[in-house]
Amino acid sequence: MGIYLVSVGAQEWLDGDDDEHEAEGGRGALASALNDELRRRGRAPYESVPEAAAFVRGSGLSFEEKLVPAMDGLAALCREHLSPREGELLLGWSVLVPFSLDEEIRLPVESAYTDDTVVAGAPEVLALAQRLAAVIGLPVEAIPEACDNLDLTMWFLEGQAKETAESRPGPWGEDLDTAFYVALYLRAAQHALRRGCPMTYC
Secondary structure: OOOEEEEOOHHHHHHOOOHHHHHOOOHHHHHHHHHHHHHHOOOOOOOOOOOOOOOOOOOOOOOEEEOOOOOHHHHHHHHHHOOHHHHHHHHHOOEEEOOOOOOOEEEOOOOOOOOOEEEEEHHHHHHHHHHHHHHHOOOHHHOOOOOOOOHHHHHHHOOHHHHHHHHOOOHHHHOHHHHHHHHHHHHHHHHHHHHOOOEEEO
């Protein structure tokens, strides 16, 4: 049990063949509502979603991480270094898409944990995560890049992060829970852009 941040493949996103999600409004319903709103704004619909890849550890073709630590530190970091609107953008989305959006899109479609769905653009989320990573001195090159199967979660929870903090000291190592979430949003946005896929919570 718990909350996971995962990548979504074409079949689930476009067709909505997952009965559980269809009962909740569905990925298919979400994709349709998003495309309607994009067209209303004069933009092309989002239809070039890649198929979900077969799981291969370390391939970087899928994304699954679990939100385990408390988020209080991240919220405080956002309040200190981001504007209220930027903080809301980073923390408030329920779906991340691999293209830029001038502003978040709020859709009247139920998501996993809310009555509606807030869609944000990965480029904007990535820029904010990069700013926070710089603030805390996150050693980006030392943390897992492929996040196929809780790689990032385990890196922070099983001791590798603490070991790295001893050799690469900095503000990031003083609050590993906060560093985890900065790394999580950074890697999630990078994955969405690299693979061209949406990301969502489940």
